[in-house]
Amino acid sequence: MHTAGGRPRPPTIHDVAREAGVSRGTVSRVLNGGRNVSTAARDAVEAAIRRTGYVVNRHARSLITGRSDSVGFLLTEPQERFFEDPNFNVLLRGCTEALAAHDVPLLLMIAGTEAERRRITRYITAGHVDGVLLVSSHSGDPVAVRLREAGVPLVACGKPIGQGTKVSYVAAADRDGAREMVQYLLSLGRRRVGTVTGPLDTPGGVERLAGYREVLAEAGLGADERLIANGDYSRASGEAAAERLLAGAPDLDAVFVASDLMAQGVLAALQRAGRRVPEDVAVGGFDDSPAALATQPPMTTIRQPWGRISAEMVRVLLAQIGGEDPAAVILPTELVHRASA
């Protein structure tokens, strides 16, 4: 009586069966697709469910089926960067909603330290989620391998590099997007086009740099390493990289930056150096995150289709849980024209 909250016990399948005048088995059949149930029985059960307010006890169900009917959203990131990155939001929201449409709850898991990674790996392999949506920018991530080896259905966001095991992933066409942006910058007449890369142990970092190099080579503009500076996707690293570019190649007239957040930093550095954007230096970003709208001038950038990415991650994961083989999905990007280039 004085227990916490004092919630009354919710109705069970027995209550529904009694109320509908049928057996447990029939109620269970109605609940699970309703094969081989007479319409009269089905109607009675559905009415009884409505009257009693019955909701299936997922723990009891999971205990016998071995499935948990939930999936994990796993973030293995030592840095706090993910939470600084607005893309993360969109992805998380998209996945939650796509799963909700299937009535599948999402468990958010953050494994920053090695100890946490071990704990969460055990939790997952014990069968407490049916599958995992993995968001980890860096490669060499042992969690993906461990989970794959344990046979846990898994879909990564972005291509996991350097991994023998076949693992599903959904990614934007990073290289094509980078190509499109650099081609656009060249089409504006720019010839000294620099780049600020993402971290080169991430697929996005590698691919976007590759697209940049390809286009410059195809245009007959030789590789000039002074035009390339490394960043780590953070705003501050973009600012520092731009300073290095300006020092090494003061004649630069355009920059392709591998993320909008870094592009914010690049803008700040350029303005401090007295360069006008886009008149003196054209700047192209990547992501089309909210950050791209907040800059002055607004950022021309490559849109990553986050809505589709999250929807596809969920689709591929559910398919894999249903027994299908791993799959890779690449989605096209889109050039968004604004004022910075």
Added chain:
Amino acid sequence: MHTAGGRPRPPTIHDVAREAGVSRGTVSRVLNGGRNVSTAARDAVEAAIRRTGYVVNRHARSLITGRSDSVGFLLTEPQERFFEDPNFNVLLRGCTEALAAHDVPLLLMIAGTEAERRRITRYITAGHVDGVLLVSSHSGDPVAVRLREAGVPLVACGKPIGQGTKVSYVAAADRDGAREMVQYLLSLGRRRVGTVTGPLDTPGGVERLAGYREVLAEAGLGADERLIANGDYSRASGEAAAERLLAGAPDLDAVFVASDLMAQGVLAALQRAGRRVPEDVAVGGFDDSPAALATQPPMTTIRQPWGRISAEMVRVLLAQIGGEDPAAVILPTELVHRASA
């Protein structure tokens, strides 16, 4: 054999018991705090757990205990604004980590539409989570009331206004923070201090405006409604509000803006109108979100202690699940000096 993944069945408590040469009951006792267990037995059980890699089956446990050992993080927001707002990130991350420290998984739930709210309310009241962390800026939110009435432990972020039922909440000292900022602006010698408010059906919106009004009144500066413009926490609304302020009170020399995101918009409008910040108009924000660092000039703002807020929300919720009464926690804010004021 050809089932999905083909995971082998994980070890059960029976396996551990056999391995350790004790009974189920003893293993269970070790698992749950280890009261009344001899050290010999405990050591044997712990060794057996390590050898077998046993992880408790939470579904079986939940079935009998009636607890789920998980909590929900519920977002009831019609707009997408929450995901635009970097504060949300910090809050979510903080809650996840605070819960992880107690080994409690977090279920992320988004209830944008009324249909979703109903579905999620049923899910929650069916006992699938032990408690709910509620993040909903707007009042009149029926979910909080329904959940409270159903006896579900609940902690809101920010004080839910206009609700009869006693509900726990954790909030920053909005009014005091606003007072501190406005006092600071006055101390700079500014006399025509305007404000851009948050939505007035949110506690933050109401309280921050109240703090502004109090300080002006105490300073003997009468209420001038032309110095007050409404926003909805979004960047765009801040921009529009600033334009209205400039039109109605062109002599304004400072603005207190109820969120950093809106302050971004205010800055853009001021710069377009040719006003220098902070020389002509000093601008003070609220939140100390990452947005405050991204502006030019960097934003002087009121820091909300998000880390402590999330930690306190979790603490109060777990206490309530443990049977304690609801509680309200108010945490102090802090003025962060940067360049905009």
Added chain:
DNA sequence: TTCTCTACTGTGAACGTTCACAGGAGCATC
């Protein structure tokens, strides 16, 4: 009629835990 087939329904067992209880061992007290 009688048999077979199909469509539907009910029932016992099982899933892996916790809980309540019963009982044993050891020790001190009377």
Added chain:
DNA sequence: GATGCTCCTGTGAACGTTCACAGTAGAGAA
């Protein structure tokens, strides 16, 4: 030497489902 107490341990029942199987009724064919 009996009694009581404390500490520890094992065991049966229960939680609310699903699954496999057995059984019933009705329709159609021989």
